[in-house]
Amino acid sequence: MPATNRVRIFDTTLRDGEQSPGATMTHEEKLEIAGLLDEMGVDIIEAGFPIASEGDFRAVSEIAKAMRNATVCGLARANFKDIDRCWEAVRHARSPRIHTFIGTSPLHRAIPNLDMDQMAERIHETVTHARNLCGDVQWSPMDATRTEPDYLCRVVEIAIRAGATTINIPDTVGYTYPRESADIIRMLLERVPGADTITFATHCHNDLGMATANALAAVEAGARQIECTINGLGERAGNTALEEVVMAMKVRHDILPFETGIDTTKIMNISRRVATVSGFPVQFNKAIVGKNAFAHESGIHQDGMLKNARTFEIMRPEDVGLAATNLVMGKHSGRAALRAKLRELGFEIGGNQLDDLFVRFKELADRKKEVFDDDLIALVTQNEGAEDRIRLRRLRVVCGTEGPQTAEIALEIDGEERQATATGDGPVDATFKAVRALFPHGGRLQLYQVHAVTEGTDAQATVSVRLEEEGRIATGQAADTDTVVASARAYVNAINRLLVRRQKSAPGEDVKGVSYRDAG
Structure with missing residues (x-):
C-alpha cells in the first residue's frame, strides 16, 4: 500500500x-x-x-x-x-x-x-x-x-x-x-x-x-x-x-x-x-449537486431538520457552495443585493457580467411578483455565448383553437437581422419552421422538453432541445416566462452548438482502425 x-x-x-x-x-x-x-x-x-x-x-x-x-x-x-x-x-x-x-x-x-x-x-x-x-x-x-x-x-x-x-x-x-x-x-x-x-x-x-x-x-x-x-x-x-x-x-x-x-x-x-x-x-x-440534494418535503424530515439539521443531512449545504438565506429578490432589489444573492447561490459574477445580468433580472422582475432562487439560477445559466452566430431578436406568435398557428420571427445571423413568417402545428412548430426558413440546416429534432423552474402561472419555463445531424448531436437550453420564447432560444442555441460541432473534425483512423473516440 x-x-x-x-x-x-x-x-x-x-x-x-x-x-x-x-x-x-x-x-x-x-x-x-x-x-x-x-x-x-x-x-x-x-x-x-x-x-x-x-x-x-x-x-x-x-x-x-x-x-x-x-x-x-x-x-x-x-x-x-x-x-x-x-x-x-x-x-x-x-x-x-x-x-x-x-x-x-x-x-x-x-x-x-x-x-x-x-x-x-x-x-x-x-x-x-x-x-x-x-x-x-x-x-x-x-x-x-x-x-x-x-x-x-x-x-x-x-x-x-x-x-x-x-x-x-x-x-x-x-x-x-x-x-x-x-x-x-x-x-x-x-x-x-x-x-x-x-x-x-x-x-x-x-x-x-x-x-x-x-x-x-x-x-x-x-x-x-x-x-x-x-x-x-x-x-x-x-x-x-x-x-x-x-x-x-x-x-x-x-x-x-x-x-x-x-x-x-x-x-x-x-x-x-x-x-x-x-x-x-x-x-x-x-447526489451532491442536484436541485433536491438538500430539499426536504416529508413532514417527519422537515420536523427533524427544524430541530437539528444533522438528523437528515450528512453534509452542510455550505460545504459544497450553497448557503441558506432569507433575502427576497424583486423588482426593487439593487445590484448589491443581486450580487450578494448570487454569491450565496455559488456564483461569483464579474462587473460586466453583473451589468448584463442585472438588466435581465429587472426585466424578469417586472414580469414576476417574486424572483426565486431557481429563477436566478436559470437566468445566470442561460447558455447564450458571445461566439453565437445566430441570436433571437423578436418573436410574435398567433395561436389558439382556430388556425393557422403563426410565428413571425427576427434573427440576427452573422450580424445581419433577417425576418420570416411561418405556420405550423402549434406555436412552437411554427417558430421552429420560421427559424429553419431563415437558417436552413440538416439538424433533426431528437428531443424537445419543457419543465417549470418554479411554481405558479408566472413561472419561468426551461426548455431543452436536442438536434442530430450526420451523427453530430447538440443540445440547447433556455429559460423564459414565455414558453414559446424559451423554445425559440433553446432551438437557436442548439443550432449554434451544432455549428461548433461541425467545426470539429476527427482525425483519420491511422492506428489500424482505433478511433480517438475509443479512449478509455
Whole structure:
C-alpha cells in the first residue's frame, strides 16, 4: 500500500466529458472551465485530445499556458504522431503530462489485429517515446477490467520499465464490480515489479451505476489518483462524478481516511457552469449537486431538520457552495443585493457580467411578483455565448383553437437581422419552421422538453432541445416566462452548438482502425 493518503484528482470533463453525445463547449468555455478547475484545486486537468482537431489542439495549448497550479494533460493514442502532437500542445504548461493509451483486452486487441507480443512491443516503443519528450507520462491499458490478469500484469510492467510515472486502470465500459476494482489494483501492486514506484489511477464509467463505488474501492486498495468529471459527464452513462468521490472521502473520513486538494465550496458553482456550457442539465435527484440534494418535503424530515439539521443531512449545504438565506429578490432589489444573492447561490459574477445580468433580472422582475432562487439560477445559466452566430431578436406568435398557428420571427445571423413568417402545428412548430426558413440546416429534432423552474402561472419555463445531424448531436437550453420564447432560444442555441460541432473534425483512423473516440 502507498505510504501517502493523498489522492490526486484528475479531471477529464474537457476530454471524456465533452465526448458525451450532445455535449459541446466553445473554445472560450473550455478555457473558463479549466480556470475554475484550477481554482478549486484539481491536480491534473485532461484538457483534450490534441490530434482530434485544430480546435482541440488550440484549446489544450492555451489551457496549458494559462493554468497556474494544475498539471495539464493531453491524450494520445499509441503512435508517435499522436504523442508528438500531444507534447506540442502541453509542452508550455507549468507541469505538462502526456497520457497515452491502447486497448489491451481480447476485444480491443482484435481491432488493430495485433497479437500479444506485437502489442507489448508497441507499448514499449510508444511509452519510451513519450518519456523521452516529457518527464510525466501516464499510460492506460484501455478496457483493463476485461483484460486477462496475466497479460495486464505483463503490459503494466512494460509501461513502467519504459518510463510511465502513472498507470491508469480504465473500466472503459463500466463493467466491473467494486470488489473486482479493488482486486485488480491489489494484484498489480503485489505482482508487478516497480509498481511501488509509480502512481496507480482509476478511471470508471457508470454503465451499471457503480462508477463512484468502483473508484473508491480502487483507492482503498492502493490507487492514489481518481479520474473523474464534473456532474459525472461522459460517454454513455457517464464517468465517476468528481463531486461524489470528493464528498464521500470528506463525509466518511472515518472509513476513507484520504485527503484531496479540492476546495469543496466551489463545487456547486462549477457544477452549474458545466451543466450550462455542455447543455446537459443536472438531474434533480443527483447526489451532491442536484436541485433536491438538500430539499426536504416529508413532514417527519422537515420536523427533524427544524430541530437539528444533522438528523437528515450528512453534509452542510455550505460545504459544497450553497448557503441558506432569507433575502427576497424583486423588482426593487439593487445590484448589491443581486450580487450578494448570487454569491450565496455559488456564483461569483464579474462587473460586466453583473451589468448584463442585472438588466435581465429587472426585466424578469417586472414580469414576476417574486424572483426565486431557481429563477436566478436559470437566468445566470442561460447558455447564450458571445461566439453565437445566430441570436433571437423578436418573436410574435398567433395561436389558439382556430388556425393557422403563426410565428413571425427576427434573427440576427452573422450580424445581419433577417425576418420570416411561418405556420405550423402549434406555436412552437411554427417558430421552429420560421427559424429553419431563415437558417436552413440538416439538424433533426431528437428531443424537445419543457419543465417549470418554479411554481405558479408566472413561472419561468426551461426548455431543452436536442438536434442530430450526420451523427453530430447538440443540445440547447433556455429559460423564459414565455414558453414559446424559451423554445425559440433553446432551438437557436442548439443550432449554434451544432455549428461548433461541425467545426470539429476527427482525425483519420491511422492506428489500424482505433478511433480517438475509443479512449478509455
